[in-house]
Amino acid sequence: MFGRQFFIDPSRCIGCEACVNACAECDNHRGESMIHLDFIDRRQTIATVPSVCMHCDDPTCAQVCPADAIKKTEDGVVQSSLKPRCISCSNCVLACPFGIPKVMVRQEQMMKCDMCYDRTSVGKKPMCATVCPSQALSYVPLEEILKGRREKPTNVFFFGKQKVTTKVYMMVPQTMDAVSVDVVDYMWEEQA
Amino acid sequence: MAKAPQHPESLVERYGPNPSYTPSGGWQKGSEAPPDRLVKTHCCFCGQQCGIKLKVRENRVVGFEPWEEFPFNEGKLCPKGVKRYMQNEHPDRLLSPLMRAPSGDFREAKWDEALDFTAQSLRAIQEKHGKDAVAIYGGASLTSEKSYLLGKFARVALGTRHIDYNGRLCMVSAGTAYKMAFGVDRSPNPWSDIPKAHVVLVTGANVAECAPITTDYIWRMRDNGGKLIVIDPRMTPITRNADLYLPVRPGTDVALMLGLLHVVLRDNLTDPKFIADHTVGFEEVEASARPWTPHQTAELTGVPPDAIEKAARLFAGADRAIALHARGIEHQSKGVENVLSVINLCLATGNIGREGAGCMMITGQGNGQGGREHGQKCDQLPGQRSISDPAAREHVAKVWGITPDEMPQAGLSAMEIMEAIHRGEIKGLLSMCFNPLVSLPDSNYVREALEKLEFFGVVDFFLSETAHHADVVLAGSLQEEEEGIVCTAEGRVVHIQQAVTPPEGARNDWAIYVDLAKRLGKEKFFPYKAPREIFDELREASRGGPADYFGISYEKVDREMGVFWPCPTEDHPGTPRLFEGAKFFHKDGKARFLVTEYRPSGDPVDETHPIYLTTGRVVSHYLSGTQTRRIGALVDQYPVPRVEIHPRLAEACGIANENWVTVTTKRSAMTLQALVVKTIRPDTVFIPYHWAGLQSANQLTHRTLDPRSKIPEFKVSACRIEKAAAAPDWARDAKPPGRSQRAPKRELRVIQ
Ligand code: SF4
Ligand code: SF4
Ligand code: SF4
Numbered sequence: 001m002f003g004r005q006f007f008i009d010p011s012r013c014i015g016c017e018a019c020v021n022a023c024a025e026c027d028n029h030r031g032e033s034m035i036h037l038d039f040i041d042r043r044q045t046i047a048t049v050p051s052v053c054m055h056c057d058d059p060t061c062a063q064v065c066p067a068d069a070i071k072k073t074e075d076g077v078v079q080s081s082l083k084p085r086c087i088s089c090s091n092c093v094l095a096c097p098f099g100i101p102k103v104m105v106r107q108e109q110m111m112k113c114d115m116c117y118d119r120t121s122v123g124k125k126p127m128c129a130t131v132c133p134s135q136a137l138s139y140v141p142l143e144e145i146l147k148g149r150r151e152k153p154t155n156v157f158f159f160g161k162q163k164v165t166t167k168v169y170m171m172v173p174q175t176m177d178a179v180s181v182d183v184v185d186y187m188w189e190e191q192a
Numbered sequence: 193m194a195k196a197p198q199h200p201e202s203l204v205e206r207y208g209p210n211p212s213y214t215p216s217g218g219w220q221k222g223s224e225a226p227p228d229r230l231v232k233t234h235c236c237f238c239g240q241q242c243g244i245k246l247k248v249r250e251n252r253v254v255g256f257e258p259w260e261e262f263p264f265n266e267g268k269l270c271p272k273g274v275k276r277y278m279q280n281e282h283p284d285r286l287l288s289p290l291m292r293a294p295s296g297d298f299r300e301a302k303w304d305e306a307l308d309f310t311a312q313s314l315r316a317i318q319e320k321h322g323k324d325a326v327a328i329y330g331g332a333s334l335t336s337e338k339s340y341l342l343g344k345f346a347r348v349a350l351g352t353r354h355i356d357y358n359g360r361l362c363m364v365s366a367g368t369a370y371k372m373a374f375g376v377d378r379s380p381n382p383w384s385d386i387p388k389a390h391v392v393l394v395t396g397a398n399v400a401e402c403a404p405i406t407t408d409y410i411w412r413m414r415d416n417g418g419k420l421i422v423i424d425p426r427m428t429p430i431t432r433n434a435d436l437y438l439p440v441r442p443g444t445d446v447a448l449m450l451g452l453l454h455v456v457l458r459d460n461l462t463d464p465k466f467i468a469d470h471t472v473g474f475e476e477v478e479a480s481a482r483p484w485t486p487h488q489t490a491e492l493t494g495v496p497p498d499a500i501e502k503a504a505r506l507f508a509g510a511d512r513a514i515a516l517h518a519r520g521i522e523h524q525s526k527g528v529e530n531v532l533s534v535i536n537l538c539l540a541t542g543n544i545g546r547e548g549a550g551c552m553m554i555t556g557q558g559n560g561q562g563g564r565e566h567g568q569k570c571d572q573l574p575g576q577r578s579i580s581d582p583a584a585r586e587h588v589a590k591v592w593g594i595t596p597d598e599m600p601q602a603g604l605s606a607m608e609i610m611e612a613i614h615r616g617e618i619k620g621l622l623s624m625c626f627n628p629l630v631s632l633p634d635s636n637y638v639r640e641a642l643e644k645l646e647f648f649g650v651v652d653f654f655l656s657e658t659a660h661h662a663d664v665v666l667a668g669s670l671q672e673e674e675e676g677i678v679c680t681a682e683g684r685v686v687h688i689q690q691a692v693t694p695p696e697g698a699r700n701d702w703a704i705y706v707d708l709a710k711r712l713g714k715e716k717f718f719p720y721k722a723p724r725e726i727f728d729e730l731r732e733a734s735r736g737g738p739a740d741y742f743g744i745s746y747e748k749v750d751r752e753m754g755v756f757w758p759c760p761t762e763d764h765p766g767t768p769r770l771f772e773g774a775k776f777f778h779k780d781g782k783a784r785f786l787v788t789e790y791r792p793s794g795d796p797v798d799e800t801h802p803i804y805l806t807t808g809r810v811v812s813h814y815l816s817g818t819q820t821r822r823i824g825a826l827v828d829q830y831p832v833p834r835v836e837i838h839p840r841l842a843e844a845c846g847i848a849n850e851n852w853v854t855v856t857t858k859r860s861a862m863t864l865q866a867l868v869v870k871t872i873r874p875d876t877v878f879i880p881y882h883w884a885g886l887q888s889a890n891q892l893t894h895r896t897l898d899p900r901s902k903i904p905e906f907k908v909s910a911c912r913i914e915k916a917a918a919a920p921d922w923a924r925d926a927k928p929p930g931r932s933q934r935a936p937k938r939e940l941r942v943i944q
Contacts, residue, residue, distance in 0.1 A: 012411050014400035014429035015932060016811045021274040021825050025255060031219030041936045043839070043849065046429045046871050130258040131269040133404035134411060150415050 001075055002123040006115065006139050007153055008050065009171035013136035015039060015048035019128035026127050027118045029080070032104070034113045035128055050136055052128065053078060053100045053113035054157075055167035061092035061101055061110075069110070076167045077117050081110040097159045115168075145169075154178055158185040194645040196660040197297045207655035208284030209817070213824035216281040217254040225249065231691040232259055235273040236333060236671035237814045239555035239681040240265065240405045242273050243753075246672060246691045253280035253672060253691055263753055264383065264680065270404035271812050271826060278823045279670055280692065284654050286667035287697035298665070303699070310622070310664050311711035313647035314350065317620040323600070326647075327354035327609045327618045331625025332362060332556075332563035333815075335676025335688055337726040338701050339559065340574055340733070341718075342624065343567025346600075348592055348717045349709040353603030354618060356570040358626045358815075360606035362519065363560050364569075364901040365527030366553035372528070373535045373784045375777030376738045377576060378561065378683045380770040381514065381550040382756065387412035388548030390510035393421040393503070395534060396445060396520020396907075400429035401811040403518070403554045403681070419510075421503050423448065423495075424520060425806060426836070426878055427871035436503055439873050441494040442804040443793040443908035445521045448500070449533035450788070451489025453481040455504035456540055462508070463542030470774040473785035477536050480787045492790065494873065508541045512548035519556060519808070523906040527898040529788040536785055544783065545771030555681035557815065558671070562679030565739040566730055571602040574730060575737020584737070591733045593717060605902035607632060607895060614641035624651040624668065624701065629658040630816035630884045633893035633904040634859050651704055656818045657884040667698040674700050676723045677749060683770075684754035685744055702726060735760070738777055793908040794896020801857060801910035803841070804876040807889045808907075812930075817882035831927035833883050834867040837913065838874035842866060845913055849935060852916035852923070855879065857909050860891040863916045865923075867933055877913060881906070886922055 015037065023033040036051040059078045062070035069085035070092060072078045081092075086109040092101040093110065101112040116126035120139075129139035138145070145153055153169035160182035170179060180186065197203060204210075227247035234241040243262025247255040256277050258267035289306035290298040317325050328346040330339060339357070346355035367377035374380070386392060386409035399406045407430060414420055414433060422434040425442050440448050456462055457478055467474050486497035507513050515538055521530035535551055543549040555561045566574040567588075574591075577584035579602050589596040604612055610632060612618040632638045642648065642661040650662040659665050672691040679685050694700060702723055709718040720726050724746065735742040743759040744766075756766040776783045797804060812829035813820040820826045835853055837845075847853055849868040854861050855877065864879070864887070872878055881889040896905045 011433065012407075014404065014407055014432075014811075016270050016400065016404050016429075017829055017931065018269055018271045018274055018404070021271040021829075022269070024825070025274065037931065039932055039934070039936070042867070042932055043869055043935065045432075046427055047432055048429075125258075125260070125267070127258075130260065130267040131274060133268045133270050134400070134407040135268075148412070148415055 001120050003141050004125070004139050005142050006052070006126065006129060006137070006168040007145050007171060008052065008168065009136050009149070009151060010049040011151070011171070012134040013048045013050055014134050015046065016133060018131045018133055019050055019137055022127040022131045023113070026116045028114055028116070029111060032111065034102070034111060036100070050128070051098060051100060052137065052168065053115065054098050055115060057165045057167070060164070061096045064091045064095040066091060073117070075121070077115045077120070079114050079117065080112055083109050086110055097157070097162070097164060158182065160184040194648045194661045194663065195296070195643050199297065200660065203298070203655065203660060207286070209821040210284055211824035211827040212278055212282050212822060215254060215278050216252040217249065227254060230257055231689050233672065233689040233691060234678065234686055235269065235276055236558050237272040237276055237820070238403065239557055239560040240403055241558065241678055241680040241686055242269050242405060244269060244273055246277055248691050251692045253277045261753070264682065264684070265405045268405050268408065271829060272814055272820060275823050275825050279819060280672065281695070282654070282822055284822055285695060285698070286653055286655060286665065287695060289667055290665040292663055306664050306666060307707050307711055310649045310666070311708055313649070313663070314620050314622065315712060317646055318350070321619055323351045324353050324603070325618055326350060326352050326620035326622070327603070328352065329606065329609070329621065329623035329626040329628070330355065330357035330563070330568035332357055332359035332560045333558040333671070334563055334625050334701070335559060335674065335678055335723070336562040336566050336730060337676040337723045339563045339568045340566040340730045341702055341705050341726055343574065344592060344717070345705050345709060348594060349712045349714040351598070351600060353600040354570065354609055355568055355603060356606040356609055357563065357568045358606065358631060359557060359560055359564045359569070360902060361631055361904065361906070362556045363553065363564055365522035365898055365903045366517070366531050367564060368901040369528045369531035369535060370553065372786055373532060374771065376770065377564070378739070378770060379552040379555070379681060380544060381552050382682050382684070382768040383409050385548050385550065385769070386410060386514060387416055389413055389418055389512050389514040390548070391419045391421065391506050391513040393423070393507055393513065393515045394430065395423040395515065395517045396522065396530070397516055397518035397554055398424070398428040398520070398808060399516070399554070402556065402809050404811060406554065419506055421506060425804070425873045425876045436499060436506065438495045438499050438503060441492070441873065442806050442876055443524060444493040444790065445524070445530045446526055446533045446788050447484065447489055447790040448493045448495060449530070449537055450481045450484040450790070451486060451493065451500045452504040452507065453477070453537055453540060454484040454489070455486060455501055456508045456537070457481055459505070461505065462540045466542035466774065467540065470776070471539050471783045471785055474540070476787050477785040480789070507537065512546065513541065513543045514549060515551040516554055517551070518554040520907060523903060524908055525794040525896045525898050525905045526791060527903045528900045532786045533788045536788070539783055539785055545769070545774050547769070559678035561681060561683060562677065562685065565679065566734065570605050573733070575734030575741070576739035577737045587736065588733050591729065607897055607902060607904055610638055610641050611895070613645060616644060619645060620647040621645055622649040622651070623658070627656040627658045627816035627818050629661070630656070630888055630890065633890050633906060634895050635888050635890045636860055637895065651701060653698065654818050654822060656816065666704050668701045668704060669694040669698060674702065674723060677727060677746070679757065680754070683756050685741065685749055685757060686754045687746055687749040794905050795858065795894040795909045797910040801912050803911050803913060805855065805857060805892060805909040805911040806876055806878050806907050807881045807893060808878065809882065810880045813880070813882035815882065817884070821882065828927060829930045830880070830932065831930060832864070833880050833887055833889060834865045834933055835913070836867050836869050836872045836878040838872050839868050839870060840874040841877070842868045845915065847913070847915050852919045853913050854916045855892060855911050855913050857892040857894070857911045859894060862886060862891050863920045877911065886920060
């Protein structure tokens with residue numbers, strides 16, 4: 001939006017949790033952090049991974065929502081559930097291939113990263129991608145990323161023959177075009 | 193007096209540390225109305241001094257906005273910076289001076305009473321025991337104006353030699369080494385040089401947690417095709433992208449650097465022209481590196497010979513290489529030599545004074561750089577002048593309106609002051625912005641010393657653990673409540689704006705000292721009405737010194753988003769990179785090679801204490817935690833210290849993750865939970881130091897100082913570990929572990 005895109009590069013992440021803290025400063029959900037930050041296995045490694053909503057072109061969470069509570073804006077940002085509609089059933093939590101939505105017990109609704117819609121819809125950068133000291137999360141023009149980084153961006157993911165394309169990009173090795181996590185995606189199967 | 197009150201629980205209840213979870217104005221309300229003002233200022237929590245905009249409404253700081261135009265951090269912040277605004281209107285805030293009631297407990301006092309008592313007590317001690325029987329402690333989080341004021345207060349208002357500051361626990365090894373080698377104490381390169389280097393060597397610097405913004409500079413260097421070498425006993429987060437990782441054994445850094453230099457010399461990878469034209473002392477250093485073959489070095493350092501070879505060749509083979517270092521190598525009884533050995537490597541390979549090439553210290557504390565330049569260091573006068581230099585004494589005495597003879601000579605350093613208190617030689621102490629009970633080594637010894645003080649006064653905004661021992665506590669101001677300048681790790685002077693005024697009952701720090709000076713009969717030397725006037729005098733006092741601020745003004749700083757010193761005249765553009773054209777600050781313009789030798793630490797491992805103990809920081813806390821242990825989100829991120837142990841060592845000791853473990857050194861023992869991780873050497877354990885009392889890592893550390901810099905050896909102690917019989921009492925109230933302390937989640941999410 002406004003010429004900039006969101007890029008995630010987990011390999012840059014230092015686990016500082018600036019994003020976690022800054023997310024709670026978004027005016028849309030001040031006091032609650034939506035971003036996920038995982039220490040993969042602190043016993044083995046210092047590696048950490050941040051996950052924001054990928055803002056899928058055809059969001060699985062919205063597909064499975066029985067209450068039709070999850071809406072995407074015209075500029076492609078998938079919003080938290082509409083409070084009057086959400087029945088806190090957790091379908092979206094289970095269905096999202098990236099594990100993003102959370103059912104918030106106190107608020108009695110699904111909430112998730114909305115790409116700081118209060119900020120990005122008026123041309124500002126999202127909180128987390130602004131503060132991130134390693135720029136594991138960055139919000140910059142696509143050309144800048146293509147020019148400056150070792151890795152390259154992709155927004156095509158396969159989850160066992162489910163192809164998901166997203167607004168948010170993931171940084172991957174130069175030799176890779178899409179991310180596939182399921183062996184099935186690498187198999188040759190005769191069509192039945 | 194100086195004994196802590198009988199009932200610390202009641203103190204903690206009122207004065208904390210109580211973690212605050214709600215910002216001024218509340219979470220929701222804070223967002224509803226727009227702020228009155230966005231104040232462009234800087235984070236208070238480390239030497240990076242990130243630009244940040246504080247949201248101010250009705251004289252309260254209610255939130256922040258990233259300041260993307262500020263060139264150093266372009267809006268980036270670590271979690272401390274994100275949450276720093278939560279200190280405003282904190283329930284623990286001191287809102288009146290405190291004095292001791294006859295019962296020994298604190299009572300609230302009037303300002304006049306507290307100031308009179310402070311001045312009288314200091315004077316009474318000086319009359320009875322001499323001027324040097326009182327000492328001043330300062331801090332490197334203070335603005336340069338306050339640091340300057342403290343130095344002048346000690347020497348002019350009190351006439352004592354003894355003033356030193358908590359930067360003694362931070363930058364003095366690097367500062368001493370840079371002054372010896374280059375003639376000036378500042379990082380020679382601006383940070384914008386880092387991405388331009390072809391190789392960056394990071395030694396003893398947990399960049400990701402202690403200088404988080406530097407991470408992106410290093411990643412950009414790698415994006416540009418550069419290589420990263422990391423030297424550390426622990427795999428800190430930046431190691432995840434290291435091209436080469438050297439797990440050095442604690443306390444052997446100087447040997448490792450000699451080993452690298454050996455390979456550089458052996459393979460003729462030096463820059464002979466640079467050495468011949470711009471340095472002195474090379475031959476002695478060359479000879480000293482000769483015995484340190486990779487094999488010999490490997491035996492002592494625990495780093496494989498081929499890794500030593502590779503690192504040396506990478507560094508020396510690059511057109512432009514940078515060595516970054518911090519407390520890991522500096523917090524040692526040979527801290528200065530460790531730094532000199534890094535400098536030697538840079539000089540031998542001609543990596544200094546050029547774009548993308550140099551050696552850079554990463555200053556730690558908020559004003560770690562500026563706080564040591566203008567006179568609160570026991571051996572320095574403003575402008576980074578030596579107090580023993582007659583010309584410097586004359587210049588500064590003139591600015592101050594005293595005679596050079598009235599100017600006291602160099603005094604004792606921070607740890608030495610505490611030892612003089614313990615010996616009974618120093619009997620009165622006035623401390624601001626320093627929490628020695630948590631931050632000095634061997635805290636039980638420090639407590640004994642504090643209890644011996646005849647008078648102890650503290651100026652602070654929260655009641656630190658050390659302040660529990662005070663006779664008087666004067667309620668001072670937060671960083672955002674007072675205007676001033678600070679100097680960042682880069683040597684860039686930046687402007688701290690006054691965003692809000694201190695709450696009723698608290699006062700500006702500078703005004704407290706001006707009032708004390710008045711009560712000591714020295715009013716005419718302290719005529720200031722505002723920090724700006726102190727700054728104008730500082731400029732004059734620094735004029736002509738190595739750290740020349742004469743050409744800097746608040747307005748120029750605002751206009752240019754910071755000015756790098758030296759800046760001798762108003763039309764001078766400042767000096768982002770030092771030593772260009774290989775011009776060093778020594779009279780002959782040349783840099784010095786200085787011989788460094790390996791010697792054992794002050795607390796060597798032995799049969800009874802076979803494990804190395806090293807201490808350091810975590811990303812969500814700042815120094816002794818006086819501030820960050822009061823901010824809920826930062827507390828939750830790392831609520832209590834844990835001891836990091838490699839599984840190999842843990843298994844040998846029958847310790848499992850999360851077991852309670854007792855760590856014992858020759859000073860003391862403490863019990864804390866194990867964090868069993870493969871990211872630390874198996875002969876070493878690590879404890880972060882931000883906590884107080886029974887959670888304080890400094891119960892265990894020792895008082896050996898570097899002979900030149902007088903920095904304590906926080907990074908190398910000898911200990912033993914064993915599984916504890918039971919959890920300590922404090923475990924009952926401990927908060928749940930933070931993300932980085934938890935075992936991975938076991939449950940699998942069903943996505944079908
Ligand atoms: S702010 Fe950036 S580096 Fe820090 S945890 Fe979040 S994604 Fe990782
Ligand atoms: S984009 Fe905004 S809402 Fe989404 S994770 Fe980042 S800070 Fe939170
Ligand atoms: S603590 Fe340092 S790195 Fe973190 S936001 Fe503050 S100045 Fe920046």
